[in-house]
Amino acid sequence: xxxxxxxxxxxxxxxxxxxxxxxxxxxxxxxxxxxxxxxxxxxxxxxxxxxxxxxxxxxxxxxxxxxxxxxxxxxxxxxxxxxxxxxxxxxxxxxxxxxxxxxxxxxxxxxxxxxxxxxxxxxxxxxxxxxxxxxxxxxxxxxxxxxxxxxxxxxxxxxxxxxxxxxxxxxxxxxxxxxxxxxxxxxxxxxxxxxxxxxxxxxxxxxxxxxxxxxxxxxxxxxxxxxxxxxxxxxxxxxxxxxxxxxxxxxxxxxxxxxxxxxxxxxxxxxxxxxxxxxxxxxxxxxxxxxxxxxxxxxxxxxxxxxxxxxxxxxxxxxxxxxxxxxxx
Amino acid sequence: xxxxxxxxxxxxxxxxxxxxxxxxxxxxxxxxxxxxxxxxxxxxxxxxxxxxxxxxxxxxxxxxxxxxxxxxxxxxxxxxxxxxxxxxxxxxxxxxxxxxxxxxxxxxxxxxxxxxxxxxxxxxxxxxxxxxxxxxxxxxxxxxxxxxxxxxxxxxxxxxxxxxxxxxxxxxxxxxxxxxxxxxxxxxxxxxxxxxxxxxxxxxxxxxxxxxxxxxxxxxxxxxxxxxxxxxxxxxxxxxxxxxxxxxxxxxxxxxxxxxxxxxxxxxxxxxxxxxxxxxxxxxxxxxxxxxxxxxxxxxxxxxxxxxxxxxxxxxxxxxxxxxxxxxx
Numbered sequence: 001x002x003x004x005x006x007x008x009x010x011x012x013x014x015x016x017x018x019x020x021x022x023x024x025x026x027x028x029x030x031x032x033x034x035x036x037x038x039x040x041x042x043x044x045x046x047x048x049x050x051x052x053x054x055x056x057x058x059x060x061x062x063x064x065x066x067x068x069x070x071x072x073x074x075x076x077x078x079x080x081x082x083x084x085x086x087x088x089x090x091x092x093x094x095x096x097x098x099x100x101x102x103x104x105x106x107x108x109x110x111x112x113x114x115x116x117x118x119x120x121x122x123x124x125x126x127x128x129x130x131x132x133x134x135x136x137x138x139x140x141x142x143x144x145x146x147x148x149x150x151x152x153x154x155x156x157x158x159x160x161x162x163x164x165x166x167x168x169x170x171x172x173x174x175x176x177x178x179x180x181x182x183x184x185x186x187x188x189x190x191x192x193x194x195x196x197x198x199x200x201x202x203x204x205x206x207x208x209x210x211x212x213x214x215x216x217x218x219x220x221x222x223x224x225x226x227x228x229x230x231x232x233x234x235x236x237x238x239x240x241x242x243x244x245x246x247x248x249x250x251x252x253x254x255x256x257x258x259x260x261x262x263x264x265x266x267x268x269x270x271x272x273x274x275x276x277x278x279x280x281x282x283x284x285x286x287x288x289x290x291x292x293x294x295x296x297x298x299x300x301x302x303x304x305x306x307x308x309x310x311x312x313x314x315x316x317x318x319x320x321x322x323x324x325x326x327x328x329x
Numbered sequence: 330x331x332x333x334x335x336x337x338x339x340x341x342x343x344x345x346x347x348x349x350x351x352x353x354x355x356x357x358x359x360x361x362x363x364x365x366x367x368x369x370x371x372x373x374x375x376x377x378x379x380x381x382x383x384x385x386x387x388x389x390x391x392x393x394x395x396x397x398x399x400x401x402x403x404x405x406x407x408x409x410x411x412x413x414x415x416x417x418x419x420x421x422x423x424x425x426x427x428x429x430x431x432x433x434x435x436x437x438x439x440x441x442x443x444x445x446x447x448x449x450x451x452x453x454x455x456x457x458x459x460x461x462x463x464x465x466x467x468x469x470x471x472x473x474x475x476x477x478x479x480x481x482x483x484x485x486x487x488x489x490x491x492x493x494x495x496x497x498x499x500x501x502x503x504x505x506x507x508x509x510x511x512x513x514x515x516x517x518x519x520x521x522x523x524x525x526x527x528x529x530x531x532x533x534x535x536x537x538x539x540x541x542x543x544x545x546x547x548x549x550x551x552x553x554x555x556x557x558x559x560x561x562x563x564x565x566x567x568x569x570x571x572x573x574x575x576x577x578x579x580x581x582x583x584x585x586x587x588x589x590x591x592x593x594x595x596x597x598x599x600x601x602x603x604x605x606x607x608x609x610x611x612x613x614x615x616x617x618x619x620x621x622x623x624x625x626x627x628x629x630x631x632x633x634x635x636x637x638x639x640x641x642x643x644x645x646x647x648x649x650x651x652x653x654x655x656x657x658x
Contacts, residue, residue, distance in 0.1 A: 113517070116443065151654060184510055185515045186443075193581045193582070255406060325480060328486060
């Protein structure tokens with residue numbers, strides 16, 4: 001089934017979206033919010049599934065037209081947002097661009113940081129940034145929403161707790177990151193509010209494109225109306241989403257509604273294009289000593305989408321424009 | 330007023346606690362959870378304040394005996410938990426123990442990391458750890474819970490959004506941290522679930538001990554029944570809680586219920602003792618080339634408390650024992 005949240009209050013109003021993304025049905029009388037559905041998934045999922053089946057058959061009353069601009073991120077806020085870095089090509093490029101090698105332990109020990117989760121952006125909301133000089137970038141990723149995961153869960157155990165899948169724009173402020181990482185505590189200012197595609201889906205919605213806990217489909221990024229990249233999310237993914245969930249749970253439990261991201265989707269085959277500007281800039285730096293593609297400017301637009309094996313958009317579309325933010329005086 | 334959460338479901342049941350921590354009154358019919366109170370603070374705070382005043386006068390019906398073992402962390406889970414490092418003595422010692430100097434920019438640019446917030450520990454819950462070799466440590470801190478803070482807020486603006494204050498045990502797994510920080514993405518496994526003292530208080534409860542957005546009282550840590558330290562939380566604090574909130578909000582909004590921590594309370598005067606084992610170990614390392622105080626072992630107990638100018642416990646007591654965790658097979 002496909003779930004989304006109408007923009008409403010702090011946590012949205014739960015809707016079920018039809019498989020073809022043509023209609024959506026508010027189900028907040030059954031379950032007010034997606035977080036509440038996740039909190040009681042065993043009880044709620046079968047009920048929501050029954051409504052989803054009726055909606056897909058055109059038999060549900062009260063359905064309204066799908067409209068991404070009325071939707072928030074599936075979880076407008078979450079209790080945890082852990083973002084891994086599973087596509088090692090991206091990591092290797094970052095290092096190569098500064099003449100460093102990737103430590104061999106990165107092959108079995110994923111990078112992961114914790115992002116802010118109290119204020120996600122709606123999928124069609126502007127990206128507000130105070131200064132273009134921050135080095136504004138997008139990052140296309142896939143992510144899992146988990147149920148309750150026990151501490152020390154294996155990857156196989158973690159896989160059982162993947163409830164929903166999403167598409168992410170992990171907005172990054174590249175020029176703030178080097179100074180921040182040099183301080184030793186990881187990302188903070190360099191990772192402002194994240195956006196997610198409007199629709200979260202149960203893994204079965206992907207059919208054969210969900211394999212070994214990976215999403216075997218290209219992630220298409222469109223920058224200012226032109227395709228920027230379509231790397232395959234199932235290719236060159238060193239750690240599956242289940243591996244990343246298990247990594248996150250090594251020393252603590254994860255609780256229902258925890259989001260675990262893949263990191264920037266990146267293929268070794270550069271002809272597939274990229275899911276962030278940093279990567280093409282690294283390739284330019286390796287080739288020419290310096291980048292030529294600029295970071296995003298105010299007015300720039302980024303769209304992201306992924307279609308299934310049937311050509312149908314799975315998660316709906318992220319469609320965001322960068323705008324100048326003026327802080328309170 | 331003083332607020333707490335009875336252990337109940339995922340978010341607890343809101344109670345008001347009397348100033349003397351003798352009684353508590355469930356108010357979940359007025360407002361079910363602390364998060365909900367924070368979500369609608371302008372409306373809810375005056376109502377809760379009126380009940381608090383009645384409770385403190387002994388005029389509230391339905392009050393029950395205060396019992397910390399029935400309480401969860403004030404927010405059993407939160408949408409954000411940002412932890413700063415405002416006591417630079419701690420930072421300097423960490424560096425000195427490894428023969429490094431503190432970068433001068435640390436005087437005006439706080440260290441801050443993001444912690445897991447989906448699964449806080451109750452204040453009297455065991456600290457479950459799989460392996461003593463992880464280097465189990467406590468970290469005593471103070472923290473603020475904010476309302477909605479605009480992006481780019483100044484420290485003065487941020488101060489207006491401090492709703493509640495808490496006491497923290499930021500449990501740390503010291504031996505996992507060096508390898509983790511070397512990866513460059515900051516803390517993850519080294520910071521398992523955090524615990525908070527049972528009672529969150531509005532700043533006015535501190536009277537004159539709340540000054541310049543700092544808590545001017547000693548934080549007492551008791552290890553296995555013996556006082557381990559009582560450094561003053563208002564002394565040597567380079568960044569106030571308002572400064573830390575403003576830092577957290579530099580590139581994004583903070584939303585109601587965001588927790589911002591001070592980092593380990595640490596005084597330059599070592600005779601005050603310490604709020605974590607790492608610090609005495611660093612002092613031992615600087616003096617003797619190696620630490621002699623061990624990290625916590627299974628069965629070790631840590632208590633933390635802070636009294637007000639009137640000698641009354643402000644936040645109640647953290648009282649936790651480390652126990653062995655066995656992962657699912």
